[in-house]
Amino acid sequence: MLERKSALRFPLVGILILVVGALTVGPVVMLVVGSFSEGIGALGKFTIDKYVAAYTDPVLPKTLLNTVIFTIGCASFSTILGGLLAYLSVRTDIPFKGLFRVLPVVPMMIPHVLFAAAWITLLNPTNGMLNLFLRNIFKLSSGPFNIYSLGGMIFLEGMLDLPVTYLVISPAMYSFDTTLEEASWVSGASNLYTLRRITLPILRPAFLATFTLAIIRSLASFAVPSMVGLPGRIHVLTTHVYRIISIGWSPDYGRAAAIGLIVLVAAIILVYLYRYLIAESSQYVTVTGKGYRPTVVELGRARYPLFFLCILLFCFLVVIPLATLVYMSFLPYSMVPSARAISMMSLRNWHTVLANPITVRALKNSVFLAVVGASLAILLSLFVAYVIVKVRSRGSAFLESLSFLSFSFPGMIIGVGFMWFLVQTPLYATIWGLLVAYVGTYLPYGIRPLRSAFMQIDQELEESARVFGASFLQALKDIVVPLLAPGVISAWILTACMFIRELSVSAVLSRPGTEVLTVEIMKLANDGLWGQVAALGIIMIGLSTVLVLVANLLRVPLSHAE
Amino acid sequence: MQGMVSVKNLTKTFVSKEETVKALNNVTLTTPNNRILTLLGPSGCGKTTLLRCIAGLESPDSGEISIGDEIVWSKTHGISLPPERRGIGMVFQSYAIWPHMTVFGNVAYPLQIRKTPKQEIEERVKKILDLVQLSGFENRLATKLSGGQQQRVALARALVAEPKVILFDEPLSNLDAKLRESTRQELRSFLTELAISAIYVTHDQVEALTISDEIAIMRGGVIVERGTPQDIYLRSNNPFVVDFIGRANFLEATVKGYQDENHAIVSCALGDIVCSAPSDLAPGTGVTIYTRPESFEVAPSSSSPMENEFEGTVTDLLFAGEAHEAEISVGGARILAKLKFHIPLKKGDKVRLHIDREWCRALAPGEEA
Ligand SMILES: Nc1ncnc2c1ncn2[C@@H]1O[C@H](COP(=O)(O)OP(=O)(O)OP(=O)(O)O)[C@@H](O)[C@H]1O
Ligand SMILES: [Mg+2]
Numbered sequence: 001m002l003e004r005k006s007a008l009r010f011p012l013v014g015i016l017i018l019v020v021g022a023l024t025v026g027p028v029v030m031l032v033v034g035s036f037s038e039g040i041g042a043l044g045k046f047t048i049d050k051y052v053a054a055y056t057d058p059v060l061p062k063t064l065l066n067t068v069i070f071t072i073g074c075a076s077f078s079t080i081l082g083g084l085l086a087y088l089s090v091r092t093d094i095p096f097k098g099l100f101r102v103l104p105v106v107p108m109m110i111p112h113v114l115f116a117a118a119w120i121t122l123l124n125p126t127n128g129m130l131n132l133f134l135r136n137i138f139k140l141s142s143g144p145f146n147i148y149s150l151g152g153m154i155f156l157e158g159m160l161d162l163p164v165t166y167l168v169i170s171p172a173m174y175s176f177d178t179t180l181e182e183a184s185w186v187s188g189a190s191n192l193y194t195l196r197r198i199t200l201p202i203l204r205p206a207f208l209a210t211f212t213l214a215i216i217r218s219l220a221s222f223a224v225p226s227m228v229g230l231p232g233r234i235h236v237l238t239t240h241v242y243r244i245i246s247i248g249w250s251p252d253y254g255r256a257a258a259i260g261l262i263v264l265v266a267a268i269i270l271v272y273l274y275r276y277l278i279a280e281s282s283q284y285v286t287v288t289g290k291g292y293r294p295t296v297v298e299l300g301r302a303r304y305p306l307f308f309l310c311i312l313l314f315c316f317l318v319v320i321p322l323a324t325l326v327y328m329s330f331l332p333y334s335m336v337p338s339a340r341a342i343s344m345m346s347l348r349n350w351h352t353v354l355a356n357p358i359t360v361r362a363l364k365n366s367v368f369l370a371v372v373g374a375s376l377a378i379l380l381s382l383f384v385a386y387v388i389v390k391v392r393s394r395g396s397a398f399l400e401s402l403s404f405l406s407f408s409f410p411g412m413i414i415g416v417g418f419m420w421f422l423v424q425t426p427l428y429a430t431i432w433g434l435l436v437a438y439v440g441t442y443l444p445y446g447i448r449p450l451r452s453a454f455m456q457i458d459q460e461l462e463e464s465a466r467v468f469g470a471s472f473l474q475a476l477k478d479i480v481v482p483l484l485a486p487g488v489i490s491a492w493i494l495t496a497c498m499f500i501r502e503l504s505v506s507a508v509l510s511r512p513g514t515e516v517l518t519v520e521i522m523k524l525a526n527d528g529l530w531g532q533v534a535a536l537g538i539i540m541i542g543l544s545t546v547l548v549l550v551a552n553l554l555r556v557p558l559s560h561a562e
Numbered sequence: 563m564q565g566m567v568s569v570k571n572l573t574k575t576f577v578s579k580e581e582t583v584k585a586l587n588n589v590t591l592t593t594p595n596n597r598i599l600t601l602l603g604p605s606g607c608g609k610t611t612l613l614r615c616i617a618g619l620e621s622p623d624s625g626e627i628s629i630g631d632e633i634v635w636s637k638t639h640g641i642s643l644p645p646e647r648r649g650i651g652m653v654f655q656s657y658a659i660w661p662h663m664t665v666f667g668n669v670a671y672p673l674q675i676r677k678t679p680k681q682e683i684e685e686r687v688k689k690i691l692d693l694v695q696l697s698g699f700e701n702r703l704a705t706k707l708s709g710g711q712q713q714r715v716a717l718a719r720a721l722v723a724e725p726k727v728i729l730f731d732e733p734l735s736n737l738d739a740k741l742r743e744s745t746r747q748e749l750r751s752f753l754t755e756l757a758i759s760a761i762y763v764t765h766d767q768v769e770a771l772t773i774s775d776e777i778a779i780m781r782g783g784v785i786v787e788r789g790t791p792q793d794i795y796l797r798s799n800n801p802f803v804v805d806f807i808g809r810a811n812f813l814e815a816t817v818k819g820y821q822d823e824n825h826a827i828v829s830c831a832l833g834d835i836v837c838s839a840p841s842d843l844a845p846g847t848g849v850t851i852y853t854r855p856e857s858f859e860v861a862p863s864s865s866s867p868m869e870n871e872f873e874g875t876v877t878d879l880l881f882a883g884e885a886h887e888a889e890i891s892v893g894g895a896r897i898l899a900k901l902k903f904h905i906p907l908k909k910g911d912k913v914r915l916h917i918d919r920e921w922c923r924a925l926a927p928g929e930e931a
Contacts, residue, residue, distance in 0.1 A: 183658035
């Protein structure tokens with residue numbers, strides 16, 4: 001029995017290492033080789049010219065400075081906000097607690113490009129609706145807000161990172177043993193002193209981990225920097241790379257690779273720091289089953305004001321951007337709601353968008369990538385997660401580090417790596433090329449949830465089924481699949497939605513014929529066609545919603561197939 | 563006076579989604595000064611809740627709590643002192659050792675809050691660590707200690723600021739059986755040596771009996787009996803207490819008459835027995851009598867029958883290390899007796915047993931176990 005098992009699994013591990021390695025390390029290797037090559041058509045012709053050109057670029061220092069301010073700003077903003085939200089929802093008696101489990105996660109549904117687009121139409125300095133509105137009220141000569149600024153970028157990206165920071169901090173808040181605080185009180189310490197000397201220090205590793213994760217994400221972020229930073233001439237590293245390959249006559253993929261590598265190295269260092277901090281913070285988890293009783297902090301008079309603040313935040317995150325998009329999609333150009341505006345409403349934007357063969361193709365491509373791409377990605381993730389959890393060997397440990405490492409890779413940079421790779425293959429400029437790049441870049445997002453799903457399935461469960469006469473495959477079908485189905489479907493939904501709103505990889509690899517929705521939206525925004533941006537954006541959100549709903553319908557029969 | 567805790571008519575109700583739990587129901591209790599009082603009772607009877615109310619970690623619905631001469635909580639006077647101003651020490655069930663601090667940091671913390679001079683902090687921490695036998699561990703991270711050591715850090719931390727009273731919530735329940743036993747002894751000798759007032763919560767009856775000067779038995783949010791360990795174990799008249807503490811044989815009996823004021827003659831499955839009893843039972847009254855398994859002795863075979871002797875048959879026998887646990891059938895009843903192991907016994911043997919009249923007690927009728 002045992003021998004058959006390992007004989008079956010050994011080639012599986014080998015094949016998986018090859019496939020996952022090619023998909024995750026492959027582009028990195030290509031990036032390195034590419035950065036030392038003379039050009040995309042001359043792979044392997046050694047030169048260091050690209051490095052010289054990349055690092056003597058006079059705009060680089062300013063770009064680096066912007067990147068530092070942008071990432072630290074976003075990370076601080078989203079960590080503090082996420083921490084506060086997690087604290088309120090986990091530790092206090094804030095009303096409608098159930099809501100807090102859902103609300104912070106809902107914004108994940110809104111693609112970043114659209115979020116940025118909505119806020120640009122509200123807050124751009126010349127005709128942003130909110131600016132116009134405030135100008136009329138207070139009789140100002142210009143709008144009070146300028147979204148095309150570092151502050152504006154930090155505001156947007158910080159809010160977009162909020163769901164992630166919230167999700168990372170919440171478990172730390174949950175597992176915080178409140179008797180540690182009580183012990184401080186009975187020792188004679190006041191609330192404030194306890195917060196300063198006990199609560200915050202114990203939560204510090206968790207906060208630092210969250211902060212690091214937010215830095216990784218904002219370093220990789222492309223939607224906000226491109227939608228807001230490019231028009232505002234505020235460049236960060238991702239947009240800098242993008243400019244190198246998209247502006248001017250000859251895109252220089254070598255120079256892009258040379259710059260991209262430092263971003264990649266920074267991301268890898270950060271992700272190791274993140275892992276270290278997470279381990280550190282779990283050391284402080286001291287929850288013991290017995291005698292543990294989480295005490296709820298009473299907010300008293302601040303209860304409802306704080307609740308309304310949270311609701312306001314939710315409006316900023318979801319309601320306002322969505323409402324703005326819907327409103328804009330019926331208007332020829334942006335104007336403050338008024339009788340005149342209402343009289344000018346029409347379906348023209350929708351007609352234009354749906355009549356344009358390019359956008360229609362982009363729509364089809366995006367749906368194809370989401371459905372087929374997510375299915376392939378999840379299939380591969382299933383095997384990888386299975387091997388990581390159930391086969392304890394050096395190979396599986398290697399797979400785990402691979403999937404963990406590539407978790408930090410910024411899509412834009414990996415996109416450039418894939419570019420170097422795909423050009424050498426017939427996949428270049430085909431939808432399959434994009435598909436491969438998507439799967440490779442976002443594989444860790446599929447592996448992670450499946451890994452925890454596998455961990456929940458007790459080894460004994462599987463073995464006991466086999467003892468009772470079920471074959472390996474039968475055990476898989478009868479025991480593992482029903483238990484795993486909910487996790488698989490959630491992972492599929494997550495991946496599919498991620499593929500629909502994918503921008504950074506697509507921005508590098510999308511070519512005429514392989515257009516995708518987000519890139520088309522970005523182009524429309526560049527041309528200032530906000531009405532069409534809104535219409536296409538709503539179609540896109542509709543698509544993700546349909547995907548989620550259909551997958552959810554599947555979830556019920558599958559998980560009950562006992 | 564100093565460390566006396568007095569609780570008057572304390573009530574506490576927990577309201578969660580569907581149910582309300584009356585965790586404390588009109589509890590009144592005064593703890594002895596410089597002694598160890600144990601709150602003992604089955605799980606969920608409100609011990610922790612009472613302790614947390616005293617500490618100020620939970621706020622009661624009504625009643626009054628004072629520590630020493632000071633009222634720390636009172637509904638009617640509108641007083642509610644926060645925990646940090648009650649001058650108490652507390653050892654938590656999970657120990658609540660701060661994981662980001664060293665042993666020294668943990669123990670020095672209460673003194674640092676009180677702005678004690680650095681020099682003095684060092685001296686006092688050193689002294690208290692000596693006392694709990696943790697000298698040399700000062701710079702160890704608190705999480706890198708064994709369970710027993712953590713427990714002692716928690717104790718040192720609770721003691722260091724010389725609190726008026728120290729509260730324990732099942733401090734030994736996270737230790738393994740062996741360690742629990744030795745720590746129990748240690749803790750008792752500490753507390754008696756320091757002559758400190760302590761309230762100690764446990765649901766382990768052996769622990770309560772060995773560690774306490776006095777025991778208060780709780781049930782369903784009410785204190786049902788209070789007394790010294792001996793009183794509680796040997797002389798309780800409360801069926802719940804008798805049943806909860808140790809093992810007991812309960813037998814139905816009928817009062818036949820009195821031998822003296824405190825001893826009645828009853829007839830039961832063992833025959834006619836003299837037992838200690840409440841003094842006002844009319845002949846013919848039905849009562850329940852109880853005996854502890856360890857109070858039976860094998861009657862010396864040579865002598866003529868004494869008072870309270872009876873013969874039974876061994877129906878089951880269990881060797882439990884220091885003694886035989888024998889199930890004995892007598893007069894249609896089955897009783898459990900713990901007999902010295904050097905007496906040769908086997909199943910089916912007839913055996914004559916004797917029980918002293920003091921260890922055989924009649925419960926006043928009308929109380930249900
Ligand atoms: N925060 C709370 N919310 C709701 N009910 C509670 C809460 N705390 C305690 N209770 C309830 O109050 C009752 C008394 O609880 P308490 O913790 O005081 O019992 P205990 O005697 O300490 O039990 P144990 O020996 O298991 O620790 C229990 O029924 C418990 O379920
Ligand atoms: Mg308790």
